[in-house]
Amino acid sequence: MDMLAGKVKKTSLNLDSAMNPTDVLERPIRLTARDVTVHYGTKQALHGISIDIPDRAVTAFIGPSGCGKSTFLRCINRMNDTIEGAKVGGTIKLDGEDIYAPALDVVELRARIGMVFQKPNPFPKSIYDNVAYGPRIHGLARNKADLDEIVVSSLRKAGLFEEVKDRLQEPGTGLSGGQQQRLCIARAIAVGPEVILMDEPCSALDPIATAVIEELIDELRENYTIVIVTHSMQQAARVSQRTAFFHLGNLIEQGPTEDIFTNPVNKQTQDYIMGRIG
Amino acid sequence: MNALVVAGVLIVLLGISYQTGWSKSRNLVTADGVKVHSRPQYHGSFTAIWAMIPALVILLLWAWLGGGVTHNYIVSLIPQDTLVSLDQVGLNATVGRIQAIASGYGVAGEIAPYEQSAGDALRSFNFITFAGTLVLAVVAGGAGLIYARSRITARLRARNSVERVVNVLLLACSAVAILTTVGIVASLVTEALRFFTFINPLDFFFGTVWAPNNAGGDNHGSYGLLPLLAGTLMITAIAMLVAVPVGLLSAIYLSQYAPKSFRAVAKPLIEILAGIPTIVFGFFALVTVGPFLRDFGNAIGLQISATSALTAGVVMGIMIIPFVSSLSDDIMNQVPRTLRDGAYGLGATQSETIRNVLLPAALPGIVGAFLLAVSRAIGETMIVVLAAGNAPILRGSPFEPVSTITVSIVNQLTGDTDFTGPQSLVGFALGLTLFVVTLCLNIFALYIVRRFREQYE
Numbered sequence: 001m002d003m004l005a006g007k008v009k010k011t012s013l014n015l016d017s018a019m020n021p022t023d024v025l026e027r028p029i030r031l032t033a034r035d036v037t038v039h040y041g042t043k044q045a046l047h048g049i050s051i052d053i054p055d056r057a058v059t060a061f062i063g064p065s066g067c068g069k070s071t072f073l074r075c076i077n078r079m080n081d082t083i084e085g086a087k088v089g090g091t092i093k094l095d096g097e098d099i100y101a102p103a104l105d106v107v108e109l110r111a112r113i114g115m116v117f118q119k120p121n122p123f124p125k126s127i128y129d130n131v132a133y134g135p136r137i138h139g140l141a142r143n144k145a146d147l148d149e150i151v152v153s154s155l156r157k158a159g160l161f162e163e164v165k166d167r168l169q170e171p172g173t174g175l176s177g178g179q180q181q182r183l184c185i186a187r188a189i190a191v192g193p194e195v196i197l198m199d200e201p202c203s204a205l206d207p208i209a210t211a212v213i214e215e216l217i218d219e220l221r222e223n224y225t226i227v228i229v230t231h232s233m234q235q236a237a238r239v240s241q242r243t244a245f246f247h248l249g250n251l252i253e254q255g256p257t258e259d260i261f262t263n264p265v266n267k268q269t270q271d272y273i274m275g276r277i278g
Numbered sequence: 279m280n281a282l283v284v285a286g287v288l289i290v291l292l293g294i295s296y297q298t299g300w301s302k303s304r305n306l307v308t309a310d311g312v313k314v315h316s317r318p319q320y321h322g323s324f325t326a327i328w329a330m331i332p333a334l335v336i337l338l339l340w341a342w343l344g345g346g347v348t349h350n351y352i353v354s355l356i357p358q359d360t361l362v363s364l365d366q367v368g369l370n371a372t373v374g375r376i377q378a379i380a381s382g383y384g385v386a387g388e389i390a391p392y393e394q395s396a397g398d399a400l401r402s403f404n405f406i407t408f409a410g411t412l413v414l415a416v417v418a419g420g421a422g423l424i425y426a427r428s429r430i431t432a433r434l435r436a437r438n439s440v441e442r443v444v445n446v447l448l449l450a451c452s453a454v455a456i457l458t459t460v461g462i463v464a465s466l467v468t469e470a471l472r473f474f475t476f477i478n479p480l481d482f483f484f485g486t487v488w489a490p491n492n493a494g495g496d497n498h499g500s501y502g503l504l505p506l507l508a509g510t511l512m513i514t515a516i517a518m519l520v521a522v523p524v525g526l527l528s529a530i531y532l533s534q535y536a537p538k539s540f541r542a543v544a545k546p547l548i549e550i551l552a553g554i555p556t557i558v559f560g561f562f563a564l565v566t567v568g569p570f571l572r573d574f575g576n577a578i579g580l581q582i583s584a585t586s587a588l589t590a591g592v593v594m595g596i597m598i599i600p601f602v603s604s605l606s607d608d609i610m611n612q613v614p615r616t617l618r619d620g621a622y623g624l625g626a627t628q629s630e631t632i633r634n635v636l637l638p639a640a641l642p643g644i645v646g647a648f649l650l651a652v653s654r655a656i657g658e659t660m661i662v663v664l665a666a667g668n669a670p671i672l673r674g675s676p677f678e679p680v681s682t683i684t685v686s687i688v689n690q691l692t693g694d695t696d697f698t699g700p701q702s703l704v705g706f707a708l709g710l711t712l713f714v715v716t717l718c719l720n721i722f723a724l725y726i727v728r729r730f731r732e733q734y735e
Contacts, residue, residue, distance in 0.1 A: 115623035
């Protein structure tokens with residue numbers, strides 16, 4: 001409970017700082033999406049999404065279940081490629097480069113855009129091997145000492161190192177849910193991404209573990225562009241600087257988080273914020 | 279004919295008793311408006327059970343004891359002087375003749391007058407006892423029905439009683455399977471122990487010469503297990519060398535690469551391979567694969583016999599491909615999608631994901647599938663009978679004919695066997711060995727599969 005109380009205090013501090021009218025959109029834009037559509041077979045899941053995602057800030061996608069927020073997130077690192085029958089239209093550019101261009105290397109793209117999933121999904125390997133997996137397949141470490149350093153610094157950045165430093169060789173699946181999720185964040189960081197996508201990263205966690213992850217996200221935005229999908233409006237309010245509201249496959253409204261929550265323009269956004277759309 | 283009558287009577291009894299219980303139950307509702315504990319179907323089933331069980335018990339008692347009673351009656355029909363002149367075999371033959379006359383099928387040879395009169399008497403005896411039993415069964419069933427009907431009240435917990443009967447019924451069915459297994463194992467063990475009174479177990483388990491003297495007499499020959507065990511293991515190893523790579527790679531293709539539409543066609547087709555009778559695989563080995571391997575060996579300067587461990591092993595491997603591929607495919611599909619997503623999300627390619635994440639996660643399950651396939655291969659008979667060459671000699675080359683445990687069992691037990699000497703009793707010792715080996719493999723496989731399941735819970 002103490003931790004939670006501390007968290008609430010910190011959150012209100014964050015909101016205070018966000019009151020400053022400097023919109024993070026004035027920062028350079030990393031990702032631009034224009035008219036993105038997704039079809040699963042004959043069913044259209046996304047209807048023309050256009051959004052800009054600024055550098056080193058947290059952008060939150062909110063909306064009711066099935067609104068397409070996760071689908072859009074999975075377009076950004078082309079994870080929809082692994083789903084049979086999924087067809088993506090429109091353009092998404094990372095630093096001006098079309099990520100759906102035929103010449104683009106998907107494997108390299110996913111190394112630049114890391115992803116953290118809804119359910120913690122550590123590989124059935126040791127903690128060390130989980131973090132070392134990405135650097136190994138991409139050849140990021142020249143020798144064992146290099147790799148050790150990447151693993152340790154990634155675990156540190158994910159705020160997990162102190163808890164696991166004595167048992168790096170134990171299986172990652174033996175950690176608690178919150179620790180597993182931070183292990184997955186460390187695993188994503190280890191590849192050296194510029195963007196980190198998080199698909200409801202706290203939905204399988206208890207409130208205390210959630211608070212720890214949220215704090216971590218707040219720290220990570222110093223160095224990474226973060227996009228987080230969440231069905232918790234409170235979470236979006238706590239961690240994000242910009243928020244986009246999705247409903248039924250459409251992007252209804254987007255803007256600074258403060259504005260979306262205090263002064264939504266669209267009626268549907270208002271209804272959702274007030275809890276009238278489930 | 280009689281069976282049809284019995285079945286008909288039982289069905290009528292079933293229908294009447296169910297209907298009685300059902301309608302009594304309906305009347306309960308209309309009569310006093312009290313809430314009835316069970317629904318009418320349960321009262322119907324309750325009555326039917328009470329009617330059927332006594333009837334079935336009486337019919338089963340007659341089926342069990344009736345043969346002896348009838349036999350005694352027939353013997354009593356044979357005149358005393360004739361009876362004295364008959365030995366046991368002659369008596370059985372006479373009883374058989376009288377039964378044949380009674381059934382109206384007729385007999386060979388001249389019919390003695392006493393046989394004819396005995397046949398006629400037996401016919402009427404059979405009819406009376408059959409009708410009597412049936413009437414008794416119906417009366418007992420009716421009594422059960424009336425008793426059950428009298429017990430039907432609004433408060434009778436017929437639903438719970440029916441549940442108990444269903445429980446007992448299910449238990450009885452599983453008991454049949456379990457008791458059969460126990461019975462088979464017990465007979466294997468006792469007969470194998472009889473075999474070991476002829477042959478020293480050490481000579482059997484560690485003997486290197488398999489040469490039973492099937493002619494009989496005091497010289498039993500030698501019964502060394504090792505040549506057969508070596509042949510079995512060699513063929514199994516060759517089979518696994520064929521089945522594991524092909525089955526595993528096809529499973530990887532099917533579960534990871536193949537488009538859904540292809541998979542929908544290919545998976546059933548592969549499973550059809552498992553449905554081909556093994557004797558057909560045996561033909562295939564004898565007619566096609568054996569000669570092909572022999573000619574291929576000649577071409578590259580190897581002496582390969584047409585019937586050899588290699589031929590049998592290759593064909594057996596083809597036979598168990600669907601085993602390996604289908605089980606491995608299921609196991610790989612059980613690996614959570616999130617795990618694969620995790621690897622893709624880090625920028626792993628598809629083959630990296632399969633090699634580094636999917637296969638390690640599925641490995642225990644795949645090993646379990648392999649062990650099940652091995653125990654299948656060890657017990658396989660028809661292919662080796664036709665294609666292995668039946669040469670129970672201890673040797674190391676897979677290009678020469680060998681023999682296996684199963685083939686030797688077939689050899690020792692076909693034809694006239696009296697189960698008095700080691701020549702035929704050895705079949706039980708071999709069967710027991712085979713049983714223990716496959717049992718151990720199965721237990722090991724189950725253990726591994728179970729450990730795999732716990733990993734994602």
